[in-house]
Amino acid sequence: MNIPENLLYTKDHEWARVEGKTAYVGITDYAQGSLGDITFVDLPKVGKALKQADPAAVVESVKAASDVYSPFSGTVLSVNPELASHPELVNKSCYEKGFFFVIQLDNEQEKAKLMDNNAYQVYLEGLSK
Amino acid sequence: MSYVPHTKEDIQEMLKVIGVSSIDELFGDIPPALRPKSFNIPPGKSEFEVTKHLHRLATKNATNLINFVGAGFYDHFIPAAVDAIVNRPEFYTAYTPYQPECSQGWLQAIYEYQTIICELTGLDVSNASLYDGGTALYEALMMAIRLTGRNKIIMDSGVNLIYRTMLYTYTSNLSIEFVEIPIEHGKSSRSDFSKHLDDKTAAVIIQNPNFFGVVDDYSDVVEQVHKFGALAIASVYPVSLGMLKSPGEMGFDIATGEGQSLGIPLSFGGPYLGFMSAKKGLVRQMPGRIVGQTVDSQGKRAFVLTLQTREQHIRREKATSNICSNEALCALRAVVFAALLGRDGLKELAQLNYQKSEYAKNVLSRVSSVQVKKSSSTFNEFTVLLPRDADDVVHRMIEKGFACGFPLGRFYKGMDNYLLVAVTEKRTKEQINSFVDALEAVL
Numbered sequence: 355m356n357i358p359e360n361l362l363y364t365k366d367h368e369w370a371r372v373e374g375k376t377a378y379v380g381i382t383d384y385a386q387g388s389l390g391d392i393t394f395v396d397l398p399k400v401g402k403a404l405k406q407a408d409p410a411a412v413v414e415s416v417k418a419a420s421d422v423y424s425p426f427s428g429t430v431l432s433v434n435p436e437l438a439s440h441p442e443l444v445n446k447s448c449y450e451k452g453f454f455f456v457i458q459l460d461n462e463q464e465k466a467k468l469m470d471n472n473a474y475q476v477y478l479e480g481l482s483k
Numbered sequence: 484m485s486y487v488p489h490t491k492e493d494i495q496e497m498l499k500v501i502g503v504s505s506i507d508e509l510f511g512d513i514p515p516a517l518r519p520k521s522f523n524i525p526p527g528k529s530e531f532e533v534t535k536h537l538h539r540l541a542t543k544n545a546t547n548l549i550n551f552v553g554a555g556f557y558d559h560f561i562p563a564a565v566d567a568i569v570n571r572p573e574f575y576t577a578y579t580p581y582q583p584e585c586s587q588g589w590l591q592a593i594y595e596y597q598t599i600i601c602e603l604t605g606l607d608v609s610n611a612s613l614y615d616g617g618t619a620l621y622e623a624l625m626m627a628i629r630l631t632g633r634n635k636i637i638m639d640s641g642v643n644l645i646y647r648t649m650l651y652t653y654t655s656n657l658s659i660e661f662v663e664i665p666i667e668h669g670k671s672s673r674s675d676f677s678k679h680l681d682d683k684t685a686a687v688i689i690q691n692p693n694f695f696g697v698v699d700d701y702s703d704v705v706e707q708v709h710k711f712g713a714l715a716i717a718s719v720y721p722v723s724l725g726m727l728k729s730p731g732e733m734g735f736d737i738a739t740g741e742g743q744s745l746g747i748p749l750s751f752g753g754p755y756l757g758f759m760s761a762k763k764g765l766v767r768q769m770p771g772r773i774v775g776q777t778v779d780s781q782g783k784r785a786f787v788l789t790l791q792t793r794e795q796h797i798r799r800e801k802a803t804s805n806i807c808s809n810e811a812l813c814a815l816r817a818v819v820f821a822a823l824l825g826r827d828g829l830k831e832l833a834q835l836n837y838q839k840s841e842y843a844k845n846v847l848s849r850v851s852s853v854q855v856k857k858s859s860s861t862f863n864e865f866t867v868l869l870p871r872d873a874d875d876v877v878h879r880m881i882e883k884g885f886a887c888g889f890p891l892g893r894f895y896k897g898m899d900n901y902l903l904v905a906v907t908e909k910r911t912k913e914q915i916n917s918f919v920d921a922l923e924a925v926l
Contacts, residue, residue: 394767394792412801419792419801 355478356383358449362425362465363474364407369449370425370468372459377426380453381413381444384478389415392444397433397455404428404457406464411454413444425468427460545881549914553864553905554694554889555616555643556752557744559722559832560909561820565746568819569812579808583787590786593811594774596818600758603724603821603829604738605731607763611772612756612814613806616741617649619757620688620718622770622804623737624650626761627686627714628659629768629803635660635683639671641693642718644894668858669697669866676704684713691730692723694894695856695903696840696864705734721745721758721817723862725833737761746820747813756813767793770804835908836863839915843906846919852926864905866891870926873902879925885918 361369367385371378386392396412404410404424411422433455436443444452469477489497494506503509510518528536550558569575573588580586580593593611600609613619620642628634638647640663651661662679664671670693680687687708692698705715717730719740730738742756743749761769767790775789795802824832840863847867848855854868869876873890880887892899906915 396767414792417791417797419798421801 355387356449357471357475357478359471361449362468362470363477364423364425364468365477366407366423368422368425371449371453372462372465375459375462376431377428377457377459378453379410379422379425379455379457380448381422382474383448386445386448386452389413389418389420391416392441395437395441395444395454397437398430400430400432402430404430406467414441422454424457426457426464428457429460431456431458545886548881548884548886549910549918550886551888551904551906551910551918552886553696553907554903555645555741556749556755557720557722557863557905558749558907558909559744559746560907561746561748562823564823565816565819569816574812574815577811580788583785587786589811590774590788592815592818593772593809594776594786595822596814597760597774599818599821600760603721603729604719604740604758604760605729606735606738606760607731608766608769608773609758609760610769611774611809612742612758612811612817613739613771614810615753615755615757616643616718616739616743617646617757618806619739619741619759620646620716621650621653622757622806623716623739623759623761624654624659624686624688625804626737626765626768626770627716630765631685631713633683633685633713634658635662635681636686636688637662637664637676637679637684638688639664639690639693640666641669641671641695641697642688642690643694646690646718666693666695669693669695669856670699670859673704677707680707680711680713682711684708684711686714686716688716688718690718691727692720692862692864695859695866695891696861696905697859698723698727698862699859700728700733701735702733709734720862722829722833722836725829725831726837727833727862736765742813742817745817747816754810754813756810756817758814758817766790768803769793771806772809832908833862836906839863839908839910840865840906842912843904843910843915843919846915847904847922850919850923850926853922863907864903867902867904869900869902872899874899876902876922876925880921883921883925885921887918887922 361371363369363382367382369380369382392413392415394414398410404427406427407423409421410424413420413422434453436451446452498504498509577589580589583590597609601607613622624636636659638661664675676687687704689701691701708715714736715734716737717735719730719738721740721742722744739759742758747756773789775787777785777787779785791797793803795805795807821829840861844855844865847853852870856866873892877887877890888902888904891901891903
């Protein structure tokens with residue numbers, strides 16, 4: 355299970371890579387593995403205002419569809435243009451090429467509600483018990 | 484399973500297992516005030532008595548009238564092979580094809596049906612069918628609302644009133660703004676479309692041929708609709724597509740319609756067949772089932788229900804639609820009918836309908852008291868203005884052995900003297916001539 359150090363995590367298995375006042379958002383290795391082959395990603399519209407934990411995107415695998423929630427409140431700055439034609443990038447490279455969108459943060463204090471890699475690791479171990 | 488009703492002993496035994504002493508005690512949780520006072524069901528009858536009763540009801544119908552009624556549902560010929568094929572138990576008794584490995588035959592049949600719908604409408608993807616033409620139109624409207632995030636619908640008044648009523652009923656609890664475009668000379672006014680189109684418009688709905696049988700090329704309207712980022716929805720009559728420009732050729736995004744004319748008997752109004760096709764990019768918002776073609780683990784062609792993540796058994800409250808079934812047997816009739824006729828046969832069928840209807844117009848024009856409306860081109864149905872109330876004429880024509888048409892006053896204010904006449908391939912020259920003679924006599 356790949357859980358990079360430099361990221362923040364949610365209980366719904368989204369990750370966020372904060373860069374100044376913006377953050378890249380995607381789903382974790384655990385999430386992509388649980389979903390199986392991803393066939394489609396429905397991304398938010400650029401300019402959409404989201405609150406922390408709002409449903410922001412939908413990820414579909416062969417047999418299921420799941421909501422992806424925003425780790426932060428803010429405005430969607432851009433989305434990953436590759437996912438429309440290559441949704442499998444989420445399986446192949448969930449922390450890099452398979453990111454979902456970039457969000458402009460409204461409030462950096464919200465970081466406190468997210469987990470670091472160690473806390474997420476413990477959280478996952480709790481799930482598998 | 485056995486269809487034997489429970490005996491008193493059966494009931495006692497079941498109550499004992501449950502641990503209650505009587506049926507009343509079993510339903511004890513339901514307050515007596517809420518229980519039905521009586522089910523008001525008469526005592527049972529023998530098979531012979533039931534057959535006799537139904538036969539007596541059936542003979543109340545005039546079954547031998549020569550039919551010139553259309554208004555959305557048409558008296559077309561159905562080759563005997565349609566029933567022979569559709570009645571095969573493999574098709575007739577099959578259940579929902581959710582296990583593709585044991586439903587290849589059905590899935591292929593639906594896939595072929597989808598192919599035919601795409602070919603006829605000139606669009607990319609079709610679903611496995613819907614209940615009827617009105618349901619299909621409602622689902623298209625909802626697709627447009629989901630896709631655009633807008634809630635204004637501009638609708639041609641030439642859309643069958645049955646469908647318009649269905650749309651208003653289905654959406655009565657949603658905040659959707661409807662604008663109806665009035666009719667001028669048998670078709671909706673172009674300038675009114677332009678007047679109402681704006682960036683709040685989700686879709687424009689047009690019926691072609693419209694309720695008056697009038698056909699037109701709406702490419703110009705569709706182009707305008709797209710300029711405002713809205714969708715164009717066409718409700719069409721599949722038999723007419725054997726010769727008319729298809730919705731796809733005009734640029735429409737979604738086509739829907741009533742498939743009854745493709746091998747399905749009129750049978751008192753149903754069951755019928757709703758069809759829907761759309762541009763490929765809209766497929767994820769399409770309601771209902773879609774059959775796809777794929778390959779199995781050995782590389783052999785196989786069929787599956789595809790894109791099921793749109794559907795309610797997976798997405799629950801976020802499903803694209805709560806339609807969870809299709810009109811499989813009627814869709815099968817349509818594909819069998821179309822396959823029996825073939826491409827050339829469908830063209831010929833459309834031409835026969837058009838030509839016979841034009842012939843009827845010409846003969847009717849010779850009756851001095853009848854005014855045939857000729858300001859617009861029609862397919863197989865047209866409007867005539869009578870010197871008296873059309874409803875009254877319809878009743879008089881029944882005595883002469885004709886179902887002579889649909890009185891427009893029932894659907895449109897101020898059109899009491901107008902009659903809508905449909906002429907299908909089943910009407911012979913002799914029948915058309917005697918129809919005109921009879922009409923002249925009752926006027």
